[in-house]
Amino acid sequence: MFSTKSDCPVPFDQQPLNEYLALKESFLFSWSMSTNKSFIINLFYLFICLSVVFSIFFVLFTNTSDLGxxxxxxxxxxxxxxFFLFIRLYLGWSYVVKRLMSATVFYEESGWYDGQVxxxxxxxxxxxxxxxxxxxxxxIIRxxxxxxxxxxxxIAIYLFISIF
Incomplete structure (x- = not known):
């Protein structure tokens, strides 16, 4: 459901509501808006997948004999x-919420040189x-x-490494 009101001079893709809806429908950002249970389960699956990928990489390309x-x-x-994935999520949502909460909208009609408010x-x-x-x-809070x-x-990993 995209906003198409005629009294808004802002181009369709630059309207804050349409930016929000487009971001909400994208794969990565929709995952961050899911329910708490789904969010945690998907985060766990992502962590397991990344661990497996890095494990294969380390087995193939390093000489590590110590299992710890x-x-x-x-x-x-x-x-x-x-962590970098969450930074990307935070930056995307904070940009959209800033445009949603603002009383003015900066937009470009045809290029970088003709910005309007x-x-x-x-x-x-x-x-x-x-x-x-x-x-x-x-x-954003999540x-x-x-x-x-x-x-x-x-911090826990660092403390574990410094103790042992």
């Missing part, structure tokens, strides 16, 4: 990839802010907590 070092190296690389009407502003508050903000848990995992 091999496991920690695999864990670190998997966490780094997932449109002041949202009250109908657009209320609709966009409701979507930003109740749809996008919970996802992504922040996921990044914090990955950071805590890095």
């Amino acid at each position: 070092q091999f496991f920690l190296l695999d864990l670190i690389f998997s966490n780094v990839v997932i 449109w002041i949202k009407t009250s109908d657009y502003l209320i609709q966009d802010r409701l979507i930003g508050i109740y749809q996008v903000t919970p996802s 992504i922040k907590y996921s990044c914090l848990s990955i950071f805590a995992n890095f």
Whole structure:
């Protein structure tokens, strides 16, 4: 359901509601808006898949004979990839929520040289802010907590390495 109101001079692809809907339908970003159970299960599957890929890579291209070092190296690389994935999710959703919550919309009519600013009407502003508050903000909070848990995992790995 894309917005096609005629009183909005912003091009279709640059309207904040349409940017939100397009992002919500994309594979990566739709995963971040799923239910908590589905989000955790998919995160677990992603972690397992990355661990297997990095394990195969390390077995083929490294000379690691210590199983503990091999496991920690695999864990670190998997966490780094997932951390960068969450950074990408955070940046995408924060851009969209910023445009949804703003009272003005900057847009380009035909190129980089002719930018315009449109002041949202009250109908657009209320609709966009409701979507930003109740749809996008919970996802951003979930992504922040996921990044914090990955950071805590890095600290735990570091402490484990420094102890042993």
